Amino acid sequence: MKSLKDLEEIRKKTLDSINMRKDEESTRVVIGMATCGIAAGARPVLLAFMDEIGKRNLQHVTVSQTGCIGMCKLEPIVEIFEPNKEKVTYVKMTPEKAVRVVNDHLVNNRIVTEYTIGNYEK
Amino acid sequence: MNEISLHVLDIIQNSIKAGADLIVIVIEFDGERLTVTITDNGCGMDAETAARVTDPFVTSRTTRRVGLGIPLFKASAEATGGSLTVRSEKGVGTVVQAIFYYGHIDCPPLGSMTQTIVSQIVCHTDVDFAYSFVTPRGRMDFSTREVRQVLGDDVPLDTPEVVVWMRESIDNEINEIGGGSIQ
Numbered sequence: 001m002k003s004l005k006d007l008e009e010i011r012k013k014t015l016d017s018i019n020m021r022k023d024e025e026s027t028r029v030v031i032g033m034a035t036c037g038i039a040a041g042a043r044p045v046l047l048a049f050m051d052e053i054g055k056r057n058l059q060h061v062t063v064s065q066t067g068c069i070g071m072c073k074l075e076p077i078v079e080i081f082e083p084n085k086e087k088v089t090y091v092k093m094t095p096e097k098a099v100r101v102v103n104d105h106l107v108n109n110r111i112v113t114e115y116t117i118g119n120y121e122k
Numbered sequence: 123m124n125e126i127s128l129h130v131l132d133i134i135q136n137s138i139k140a141g142a143d144l145i146v147i148v149i150e151f152d153g154e155r156l157t158v159t160i161t162d163n164g165c166g167m168d169a170e171t172a173a174r175v176t177d178p179f180v181t182s183r184t185t186r187r188v189g190l191g192i193p194l195f196k197a198s199a200e201a202t203g204g205s206l207t208v209r210s211e212k213g214v215g216t217v218v219q220a221i222f223y224y225g226h227i228d229c230p231p232l233g234s235m236t237q238t239i240v241s242q243i244v245c246h247t248d249v250d251f252a253y254s255f256v257t258p259r260g261r262m263d264f265s266t267r268e269v270r271q272v273l274g275d276d277v278p279l280d281t282p283e284v285v286v287w288m289r290e291s292i293d294n295e296i297n298e299i300g301g302g303s304i305q
Binding site for chain 1: 237245272282283290
């Protein structure tokens with residue numbers, strides 16, 4: 001690894017903001033990452049969430065993954081857990097939809113109903 | 123799976139379920155064969171189970187009686203004239219190795235290994251990953267242990283700025299040894 005010096009700079013720059021992050025209750029974005037999810041395109045969806053959350057500097061949001069959620073035909077599936085709120089499940093996700101979910105749901109607090117599992121089953 | 127790197131992502135999930143806290147991924151390209159090796163220090167399997175995991179109807183999951191991760195990886199490697207082997211020892215860990223003939227018309231592209239590795243580092247900050255890429259022109263070695271040494275305890279690996287740095291430095295070093303052209 002060659003650019004470890006740059007990393008040292010990053011460490012110094014981010015130390016302050018990280019202490020702030022610890023105090024907030026976190027929102028979790030969880031992506032189904034079993035064989036079914038991966039084959040359906042979960043990796044680019046995960047990357048899109050990471051990128052957009054980083055771009056928007058949403059320090060209270062963490063991205064993580066889980067195994068098979070059990071509805072393989074609806075993958076990629078993304079679940080959003082916010083403190084003191086009901087879980088929201090988005091289905092058949094794409095990187096483009098991920099960007100909209102970050103902006104509408106996580107930033108502006110408006111659930112993107114048309115991508116949710118409830119809407120799909122209607 | 124339309125990229126080899128997606129199979130790798132899938133196999134990493136097995137290592138994580140096996141409780142590994144160190145996962146070592148090596149991609150070696152000798153101009154003809156692409157060898158992918160995933161080694162973990164998870165719970166491992168006895169020899170009898172290890173011999174049966176390429177069967178789609180053998181799985182450790184309880185929700186359903188099929189497991190397709192390893193069988194799909196094996197089929198993909200064999201379609202190019204290559205092979206897949208699983209070696210495991212209970213309490214020690216597991217090694218999955220696949221050989222692809224990269225010039226074969228049925229060989230999928232390697233795809234973005236960087237996306238596979240970095241996404242897993244972010245989602246499993248308590249696991250250490252080592253990733254090496256070897257071509258006839260040289261080698262790239264990346265290790266989260268080294269990154270952690272620089273960052274210390276107070277800056278986590280999933281900090282957005284750190285993630286960007288990891289992606290860029292891995293990609294740059296792979297390009298320097300000519301690995302970019304086989305992604």
